[in-house]
Amino acid sequence: MAGIEIEGVTKRFGATTAVRDLSLAIRDREFVTLLGPSGCGKTTLLRLIAGFTAPDAGVIRVGAATLSSPAAVVAPERRGMGMVFQSYALWPHRSVRQNVAFGLEVRKVRRGEIAARVARVLELVGLPGLERRYPAELSGGQQQRVALARSLVVEPGILLLDEPLSNLDAGLRERMRWELKDVQRRTGITFVYVTHDQAEAMTLSDRVAVMHEGALRQYGPPREVYGRPADRTVADFVGRVNLIPGRVVRASGEVGLVAVGGGPPLALALPPGAAEGQAVQVAIRPESFELVGRPDALAPGPDAGLPGKVADVAFLGSALDCYVTLADGSRVRVQAHPAVTLEVGQPVALRFDGRAATVFLS
C-alpha cells in the first residue's frame, strides 16, 4: 500500500547529474537504507521522494498514484509522508507539544484527540513529560526524539530520514539505532533512511541500496551486500576489504582455479567473462581469514592456505588487527583472535573459505 516505485529517475543540477537513471522498488513496511559516500546522490533521491525537487526524467509512484514525473509533481504537503532532517529542524519558537501537534493541527484533528496522540507518541519515543519544554532546552538526543515524534504522530505511510543520527555522539547513536528499528517494527511504517555509515545501514535495514555517483550499484539484504558485493566500489564502501591481485589458472564455467597471493591455486567462483590467464582481484574481508601461527604444521596442498609474514600487529581489545605480507609481496589486513600472540616477522598462513571471497575482473 505504501510501497514506493522509482523508475528511471534522473536529476541534474546544472552540469552535474546527482541521480542517474535510477530504479528502485521499496515494499510496504520495509526498512530500506540509501547508503553511499557524501555526494553520491542519496539525499537528492530522498528529496525527490519527498517532492521537494522534480525529476528531469523518470517517475516515482506510491501505490497506484504517480507522485513525481518531469511533467507534474504532487506538492510535499499533499503526499502524507513524514521526514526527519539531519538538523532535526525543530521550530525554536514552538514548545515540544506545539512542534509535535503541528501536523495534527494541519489535519484539523480535534483538540482532545491531539493531546492524547501527542502524549502517546512522546511515550513511544521515550520522552513523556517534556511537552512544555522548548527545543533549546533539550539535549541532542531529546531533540532527535522530538523530531521523530513530530513525524510519527500523523501516522504517515512512509517516513523519510536524512542522516538523523549523524549529530549524536557515538554511544547515543548506537542506542538510537535499536530504538528506530523498534519503532519501525511496531508502527509498520515504510522507512527510507539515508546514511553514509555502513554499520548503521547493516543494523537497521531490511534492504540496503548502495549508491555511487548518482547510480544504484547494489540493492539487497545487508548480508548479501556485505558478503557478495556486486562490484569493487560496493566491496570497498561496505566494510573493510582486501583486494588481492591474482590470475585465473583454469576456467570452467562459473568456478575456476585462481592463483592468488603467491600461494597454491584455489577453487573460487568466477565472474562472467573470466578466461584463463586473465588478471583478477580477489576481495576478502579481514575477518574472513583464519590465521595459522605455525604454517609448517599444515599439510601441503590447497588447504595449506597462503603463506606470509606478519608485517605489523595492533591489539584492539576484542580482536587483533594485523597486516600480513604475502609471498608475492602484497599486503593484506587480517583480523585475528585476540588470544593469539604474534611477532612481527613471524611466518604465518592465511586460510579462508572460498565462498567468502569474491573475484572481480581487473
Next chain:
Amino acid sequence: MAVAAASSGPGPSRGGAVRAEGVALAVAALALTVLVVLPLAFLLWGSVSAEGRLTLDHFAEALGSRLYVQALRNSLVLGLWTAALSVAIGVPLAWAVSRTNTPARRFVHLTVIVSYVTPPYLTAIAFVNLLSPNAGLINRFTRDVLGMPALTFDVFSMAGLVLVTVPHAFPFVYLLAASAFESVDASMEESAQILGASPWRTARTVTGPLVAPAILSGALIAFVNAIALFGSQAIVGLPGRVFTLPTRIYALFDYPPQHGLACALSLLFVGITVAALYLQRRYLARRSYGTIGGKGNRPQRVDLGPARWGVLAFGAVVFLVAVVAPYLTLLAVSVSTSWGLAFWENLTLRHYRFVLLEYDVTRRAIGNSLILAGAAATLAMGLGSLVSWIDLRTQHRGRKLLDYASLIPLGLPGIVVAVALIQFWLRVPLPIYGTLLIILLAYTGRYVPLGVRSASAAFHQVDPSLEESARVTGAGWFRTFRAVTLPLARPGLLAGWLLVFVPAIQELSASILLFSSESITLAVAVYNLYETGALEPVAALAIVTMVIITAAVALATRLGRIGARGLSAAGRTPVGP
C-alpha cells in the same frame, strides 16, 4: 624567580602590559567622561535647575504647553508612520532579495544601500524642488499641463515629511529582515510542508514567527532614526508648521535662548529613544533561537513565476523614488541658470564655480567638514579600539562600565548631544564654544558606539593565542600590539573608520547648534544656503557632498583592500625577531 613569578600569576614581562592597561583604562575613562558623562550630567542639571535652584518648571512647561506637546505628538506620528512604511517597503524587498528568484536582486540591494548613504537633507531638498505646492516640478506638471490641481501634493506637511524620511529609515528594516530571512534554514519550512502545511500556512506559522523579531527590531531602529533627523524636519516641516522635537529644541536657542526648557525637552526626547532601543534589544534577544548545526544554512528560494516581474517593478519604484528622483532633480537644478526656466536653454556650471571657488563660506565649510570627519573618524576608532581592547583582553573590573558608557550616545539624538555639550562647555572656563573643537567633540561622542563595535569586531578576528605567541618569543606588549594585533585587525578598523566618516561628513543635527561662521560645516552650509532660497547653489553643493562621500567610500575600499593584500603578503613572509 621563575617560581615566584609562577606563584604570583603574571610573569615579569607582564609589568609592561599592566602599566599599558592602566594607561589605556585611564585614557578611555577620561575621554568618555569628557565626551559623554559630564555633558549628560550637565544636561540633567540644566533641566531641573534655574539660576542655581532646583525646579521642575522646565518639565512642567515641556509637558504642559500646547506648543511642545504638539511637537512631541508630531515626532511620534512621524516615527510611527515612517516605521510602518519602512516595514511595508523593507520586508517585501528583503524577502524578494533573499528568498525568491526575482531578477536583478543585486540592483535592488544596491538601491537600498545608496538610499541609506544619501544625506537625508538632500532628499528633503530634492523633494521640495519636485513637490513644493507652487514651484514644485511635479505639481506644476499636474496643475498646468494635466490641468488637475486636485492632484497637487504639498510636501510641506506631515505626509511630505514621512515621504522624505522613509528612504532613510526603510534600509534598517531591509537589512535586518534580509539577514533573518537568510538565516532560516530550508528544513524548518520543509518539515512544515511535509506535515501537510500549505505554503501560506508555512509562512504564517514557521517563517513569520522566526523573522518577526528582526522585523520589529528594524522598525524600532527606523523609528529612532526617523525622529532624530533634524534636516528633513527643518526643511520640510518648518514651512508647513509641522513642528517636531528637534525643530522645537532648535528654536529654543533663538534669542533669548531658553536653555532649561531645551534641556527638559532633550531629556524627553532621550526618554523616547531609549525606550524604543530597549524594546529593540529585547526583541533582538528573543531572536537568539539556537539553530542546531547540520549542513549549514540553506535558505529556500521561491520560484515566483511571472509574479517576479511585479516584485522587480516594486523595487524599481523604490529606486525611482529614493534614488533617481532626488539625484536627478539635484543634478538638474545644479546646472540650471535658474530652476523653472526652460531647462535645455539655460545650462550652466556657474553654481559649481560659485560654491567651490568664489563663495568663501562654502569653501571653508568643505575644508572644515573634511577635517572634522577625518579627525572624528580617527578619534572614534582610536577610543573605540581602546575600549574594546580593554573589554576583550583585560580583566579590569571597570571594563563593563566603560563598555556601557561608550554605548550611551546610541540613545542620544544629534541635537541632544549638541545641547548637552553647550550646557557643559558654557560652564567650563575653556573657550571652545564656536570652534571646530566643540564640533569635533560632538562628532566623536556621537560616533564612539560605532567605533567600539567596529573595533570589537576587528579584534575578535585576532585570536589571543596569536598575541600570546608573540609575547612568548619575547616581544613586549607594545611591540606585540604593533606587529601582530594591529596588522591583523587593520581591515576591520579601516572599515570602521569609513563607517564613522560617511555620517560625520553629512552631520547636521548636532552641528546646527554648535557652528559659528568660522567653524561652519558642509551640511550647515547647505542648510543655510537653502534658507536664503539659493536653490541652484544648494543643489551644486549637494552634488559636491555626494562626490566627496563617493570618493571617500571608494578610497577607503581601496585602502582596505591594499591593507588586506599587505596582510596576506606578510603572512607568507617569515617575521624576524
